[in-house]
Amino acid sequence: MTAAPGSDPRFDASSLAPVLATTSPFVPGPGAGVRVDDVSLTFRGTRTVTALEGISLDIAPREVVALIGPNGCGKSTLLRVLAGLIATDRGSVAIDGRPVTGPDPAVGLVFQEPRLLAWRTVEQNVRFPMELAGWSAAREEARASDLLGLVGLREFARAKPSTLSGGTRQRVSIARALALEPAALLLDEPFSALDALTRERFNAELLNLWQRTGTTIVLVTHSIPEAVFLADRVVVLSPRPGRVVAEVRVDLPRPRRLADLDTASVSSIGAEIRAHLVDTTDDAIALAETRAALAAAVAGGRPPVAREETAPGTPAWFDPFRPEDDR
Amino acid sequence: MTSRATSTATAAQEASASDPAGTSARRSSTRRAIGIGWPILASLAAFLLAWQAIVAIGGYPPFILPGPLTVAQRFVRAWGDGTMWPHFSTTLVEVLLGFAIGAALALVTGVMLARSRLAERLLSPYLVAAQATPVLALAPLIALWFGTGLPSKLVITTLIVFFPVAVATMVGLRSVDPRLLEMARSFRATSGQVIRRVEIPAALPAILGGMRVGITLAVIGAIIGEWAGGDQGLGVLINISRGSLFDIPLMFATLATLALLGVALYLVMVLIERRLVGDR
Numbered sequence: 001m002t003a004a005p006g007s008d009p010r011f012d013a014s015s016l017a018p019v020l021a022t023t024s025p026f027v028p029g030p031g032a033g034v035r036v037d038d039v040s041l042t043f044r045g046t047r048t049v050t051a052l053e054g055i056s057l058d059i060a061p062r063e064v065v066a067l068i069g070p071n072g073c074g075k076s077t078l079l080r081v082l083a084g085l086i087a088t089d090r091g092s093v094a095i096d097g098r099p100v101t102g103p104d105p106a107v108g109l110v111f112q113e114p115r116l117l118a119w120r121t122v123e124q125n126v127r128f129p130m131e132l133a134g135w136s137a138a139r140e141e142a143r144a145s146d147l148l149g150l151v152g153l154r155e156f157a158r159a160k161p162s163t164l165s166g167g168t169r170q171r172v173s174i175a176r177a178l179a180l181e182p183a184a185l186l187l188d189e190p191f192s193a194l195d196a197l198t199r200e201r202f203n204a205e206l207l208n209l210w211q212r213t214g215t216t217i218v219l220v221t222h223s224i225p226e227a228v229f230l231a232d233r234v235v236v237l238s239p240r241p242g243r244v245v246a247e248v249r250v251d252l253p254r255p256r257r258l259a260d261l262d263t264a265s266v267s268s269i270g271a272e273i274r275a276h277l278v279d280t281t282d283d284a285i286a287l288a289e290t291r292a293a294l295a296a297a298v299a300g301g302r303p304p305v306a307r308e309e310t311a312p313g314t315p316a317w318f319d320p321f322r323p324e325d326d327r
Numbered sequence: 328m329t330s331r332a333t334s335t336a337t338a339a340q341e342a343s344a345s346d347p348a349g350t351s352a353r354r355s356s357t358r359r360a361i362g363i364g365w366p367i368l369a370s371l372a373a374f375l376l377a378w379q380a381i382v383a384i385g386g387y388p389p390f391i392l393p394g395p396l397t398v399a400q401r402f403v404r405a406w407g408d409g410t411m412w413p414h415f416s417t418t419l420v421e422v423l424l425g426f427a428i429g430a431a432l433a434l435v436t437g438v439m440l441a442r443s444r445l446a447e448r449l450l451s452p453y454l455v456a457a458q459a460t461p462v463l464a465l466a467p468l469i470a471l472w473f474g475t476g477l478p479s480k481l482v483i484t485t486l487i488v489f490f491p492v493a494v495a496t497m498v499g500l501r502s503v504d505p506r507l508l509e510m511a512r513s514f515r516a517t518s519g520q521v522i523r524r525v526e527i528p529a530a531l532p533a534i535l536g537g538m539r540v541g542i543t544l545a546v547i548g549a550i551i552g553e554w555a556g557g558d559q560g561l562g563v564l565i566n567i568s569r570g571s572l573f574d575i576p577l578m579f580a581t582l583a584t585l586a587l588l589g590v591a592l593y594l595v596m597v598l599i600e601r602r603l604v605g606d607r
Contacts (some may be wrong), residue, residue, distance in 0.1 A: 083513055103515045115510040119528050119604065129514040131524070180514075 019298050031062035031216040032096045033184030039072075039091035050241035051077045055091070057235060057244065061183075064210060064217040066227035066234045068273065074242030075220040076112075079186050082218060083109045095184060105133075108182035112189045114169035116161040122172050123148065123157040129179040147175040150209065167191075167198050173210070182212070184216040190294060192222065200258050203229055207256060224270045224277075228252075229261055236267075236276040246276040377597070393576040401576035402583055410564075417560040420476065421549040422592070425484020426542055433489045434534070437496025439520065447497075451475060458490040462548060466555035480552035487548035489540040495537020497581075499530030524601075535600040544590045546585065561585050 036057040043049045050075040059065050065067045067075045080086045082093055084103045093100040095107065116125045123144050130140040148154045151171045161169055170190060177185060182301045190206075191199045203226055210217055221227050250269055252260060260266060361485045375395045381387075382394040389397055391533030405411040439446045462483055475477035503526050527534075561581050568577040 085513060103513050105515065106375065109513040111506065111510065113506065115504075115506050117507065117525065117528070119531075128511075128524070131516050132511070132516045132520055195340075 028172075030183065031187075031214055033061045034059040034082060034184055034216060034218065035097075036078075036082070037079070037092050039088045039093060041077065041081065041086065041088050041090075052081070052088075053243050055242065055244055059216060059218065062214060062216055063233065064219070064231045066231035067218065067220045067237060068222070068224065068227050068234055068277070069238045069242065069245075070277065071222075071235030073237045073239050075237055076188050078237075078242065079109075079188050079220050082184075083107055083186055084108075087294045105180055108177035108180065108185045110170075110174055110177045110185065110187040110190045112192055114161070114166070114173040116169055116172055116176075117139040120162070120315060121158050121160060123163065125161065126175045126179060127281055129176060133180060143179065147178055148219070150178070150212065151175045151205075167194050167202060168201070170194070174206075178209075178213060178215075182215060184218065184314060185213075187217065187219045189220050191226075199226070200229075200261075204258055206230065207254075211255065221235045224273050225261055225266070227260070227273065228266050228269050229256060234273055236273060246273075248273050248276070263277055331551065336373055339587035377559065388581075390445075390573065390575045395578055397576050398579040401574075405577060405580050411580070411584060413580070414497040414559055414561050414564040418546075418549050418553070418562070418585075419588065421480040421484060421552065422542075422545045422588070424477075425481045425548060426488050426545040428481060429485035429488030429545070430538055430541055431491045432485065433492035436489075437493045437534075438500060440493065440497040441500035454490060454493065457486065462487050463551055466551050469552075475556035475558065479556065480549055483552040483555075484545050484548035487544045487551075491540040491544065492534070492537040495540075496530065496534050499533025499537075500526050502533065503529040532600075532604050535596070535604065539593065539596045539600070542596050543589050546589045546592065550585070561588075 036055055036059075039052055039055045040050070041052040043051055055078060067078060069075050077086060082089055082095075082100070084093075084100045084107070087101075094101070095104055098104070098106075117128065120128070124146045126147050127140045130143060135143075144157075145154070146159055151174060153168065153171055153175065156164065156168065156172075161172065164172070170193075174190070187206075191202045194202060206217075207230060214230055217230070219227075220228060221230075228250055231250050234250060236246045236248065237243065238245045248269060252265065252269075287302070341601050382392055385392070393401070436450070440450065444462035465486070466483055469482050470479050473482055475523060507525055507529060508521060511521050516524070549560065550565075553560035554566065557563050561584060564581045565578055568574045
């Protein structure tokens with residue numbers, strides 16, 4: 001996986017072209033415009049949590065937008081709202097003018113983990129969305145072959161996910177997200193599990209993919225350099241409840257190269273983003289630590305627990321006394 | 328055209344050249360089978376020797392404890408003269424049919440239990456109570472209601488198979504990673520598609536584990552049913568050979584048949600399991 005051409009970690013995206021140029025049925029599409037209008041969302045359970053508050057965004061067709069913000073600020077929640085997986089309390093989301101009321105065929109979603117079906121081969125995983133959509137076998141086969149060519153995984157078509165590296169699995173999941181030719185691709189920290197060098201390479205691949213497929217991209221990330229390298233615009237969210245704090249334009253020319261990451265303009269854009277990330281400045285971190293310690297002392301020595309990710313399912317047994325799930 | 332012809336020719340050459348390699352692969356797989364097989368054979372030999380030793384040292388008469396050789400002779404004779412077959416086939420049908428019905432019902436129930444907390448609350452007390460009450464104690468009642476034919480055996484077998492498969496299905500489905508379900512939902516999977524294409528395949532190892540337990544219990548269920556009333560089957564044959572025939576070696580031969588049946592069914596389940604979930 002780390003066998004990048006040469007061993008130069010700053011190798012540029014254009015050198016990936018031979019890998020990606022195996023097929024050319026991908027005519028860049030128009031991409032979808034995404035409009036988020038005053039969206040608010042509150043989770044009511046044992047504890048009421050306001051995740052999003054008054055978020056408005058206007059994303060142009062083919063634009064690449066990165067959502068960045070501190071842990072638990074609702075970035076991933078916002079992405080799920082865009083994907084139609086979570087309904088809003090207030091406000092609306094529209095894709096190409098159509099209001100989003102559920103998962104939309106024009107949207108492809110890539111999760112933080114590959115989420116492949118372990119019992120299926122790579123090809124069968126890529127065909128999964130097409131099967132759900134009721135495509136003919138011939139059409140599925142042709143499309144799957146194109147997609148595997150696009151992500152450079154033709155020779156892995158019959159491999160099981162368990163035999164692949166983490167990065168390769170995530171590539172499969174990107175191919176799967178592109179299966180139904182979405183006009184917008186939403187990615188939830190897609191490369192956060194990869195090591196830094198592999199991650200840079202995947203970012204370059206993603207840009208290449210974007211150029212070839214012409215989708216709009218909305219990406220959630222924790223990494224300022226990643227956001228700057230990929231995006232046309234970086235949207236900075238506040239700590240919970242998530243609000244848009246700033247929108248930073250990234251006016252770097254395209255196609256971008258990994259070597260661009262080390263230029264002065266990138267670091268000045270990065271500094272601007274960091275200034276808006278209120279709790280990542282050194283002062284804010286010190287303040288937050290003091291506050292947490294105080295809160296812990298008040299609560300009787302129990303440090304507050306912040307949970308963002310959903311835990312995988314726990315085995316169940318007959319237990320009529322178990323309380324209802326609060327989702 | 329010509330290039331294809333040449334490539335076919337080369338392929339044929341390669342095939343003929345690889346033939347000896349094929350035989351050697353077969354030979355090595357035989358060697359592997361022996362490698363797996365010898366501990367089984369060794370333990371079987373040790374068991375038979377110990378059995379023979381107990382008979383010889385204790386000086387037991389054949390109507391108390393026949394030796395392995397006596398039992399083997401009786402086993403061969405019972406199969407040869409057609410004594411065993413009708414009883415064996417009756418029991419086999421009871422086991423297979425009862426298992427199929429029980430497992431199918433349990434699968435549906437397991438899906439319901441996993442889906443709905445209400446269903447779990449309504450049904451689980453009865454399921455647990457039915458499992459906790461010994462089937463042996465229920466068998467006379469079931470024979471009274473359903474007669475001494477196939478139906479009463481199927482009811483008992485179904486009852487005994489049901490619980491482990493239903494619980495395994497429920498636990499298996501509840502343990503499916505919710506992140507996979509969200510993924511399927513993002514591609515607009517219907518709830519039927521989620522069950523068939525994600526939940527059941529993901530829970531298959533657990534479900535098959537329950538079925539492994541179920542198939543061996545099915546044999547017990549069939550024998551209990553036959554004891555409660557019936558005129559054919561391995562359980563009946565055990566009773567006949569002890570009572571009216573007083574042919575204890577035949578009883579041992581029947582027990583051996585039962586044990587072999589259980590082992591064979593279990594192995595079939597393992598093979599099915601390996602085929603379905605082997606290379607995840």
